[in-house]
Amino acid sequence: MQRSRLGAIALGTSALLGAALASPALAATDTEIPSFSEYQATAYQDADKQYIVNGDEPIATTGELKAYYDRMVHGSEEAMEDGLIVNTVGGVDDKWSASQVRNLTYCVSTKFGSRYADVVSAMASGAQLWEDASAVDFVYVSSQDxxxxxxxxxxxxxxxxVQTSQYIARAFFPSTPKRSRNVLIDDSIWSSGSWTPTNIVGHELxxxxxxxxxHTxxxxxxxxxxxNWRPLTPYDSSSIMHYPQCNGTSSNLSMTATDRQGVAALYGA
Known part of the structure; x- marks a missing residue:
């Protein structure tokens, strides 16, 4: 989840991504598009040495960053006309199996210190948003904290x-390897105005x-x-997965009826 305060919005891994590579509609010239080496030099890496793209999505290796760069510069210009959208890898939905999605186990690090109980609570309430709408079940395993x-x-x-000025929180996709599969949360989650910890965590989950x-x-x-995505519902500008600063119409990242329809469409009601 990117920081949303005025003057602090960074779309993608760098200002270059937010400008020259953001959209074909920007009509950037070839001279405005950075080379991959220039782009990589400005790409933000978090504490796990992963590149962060699109504000809160991790990329583990230089090869994967190059593939992302190539998609942004040379990718398909086909417009998807159909709300909640699922990531695709090689044209296949990036999702959990029917059995795994009912047992998404996680722990919460005791390194959160005085905020540990608050994070446990935010995780529970953020998970509940998806669980109430579908067969999804996040399972907290406190014995591993x-x-x-x-x-x-x-x-x-x-x-x-995590301690960073680059994002409030970030997560992963089902296709992410175990070595990179974590949700990282910065202390700024507690001072994000109308973006409640529950909704921020809900977005990351x-x-x-x-x-x-x-907003892609x-x-x-x-x-x-x-x-690289497939539509599950009609476009929803108020979706919990839509940044308000990207022409979203929700100021608080709350879950919508369309979000609930989308998760039920992918994982069952």
Whole structure:
């Protein structure tokens, strides 16, 4: 989840991505588009040494960053006309199996210190948003909290603290390898105005279920990312997966009826 305060909006991994590579509609000239080496040099890497693109989505390796860059510069210009959208990998939906989605186990690191109980609560309430609408079941395994990191094989993913000025929180997709499968949360989640911790965590957990940013769709008119997704519902400018600063119409990232329809369409009611 990107920071949304005026003067601090960075779309993608860098200002270059937010400008020259954001959308074909910007009509950037070849001289305005950075080379891959220039782009990589400005790309933000978090504490796990992963590149962060689209505000809160991790990319683990230089090869994957190059593939992302190529999609942005040379990718398909086909417009998707059909709300909640699922990430695709090689044209296949990036989602959990029917059995795994009912057992999405996680731990919450005790390294959150005085905010540990608050994070546990935000995770529970953020998960509930998706669970109430579908067959999804996030399972909190508190016994693993003292050893909560990506190396812990007793849980599917970990929830860990991070200190960064680049984002409020970030997550992963189902296709992400275990070594990179965590939700990182910065302290700024507690001071994000109308964006409540529940809704911010809900947004990030949407990514863990495979859902993309709604604003990559052409209807948003800005913040284009790529075309590697499949529509599940009509476009929803108020979606929990739509950044308000990208022509979204919700100021608080609350879940909508269309979001609920989308997760039920992918994982069952």
């Amino acid at each position: 003292a050893n909560c990191n990506t190396r812990n094989k007793s849980v599917l993913f970990s929830v860990e603290p 949407g990514h863990t279920l495979g859902f993309r940013h709604e 769709r052409p209807e948003a008119g800005t913040c284009f990312e790529d075309n």
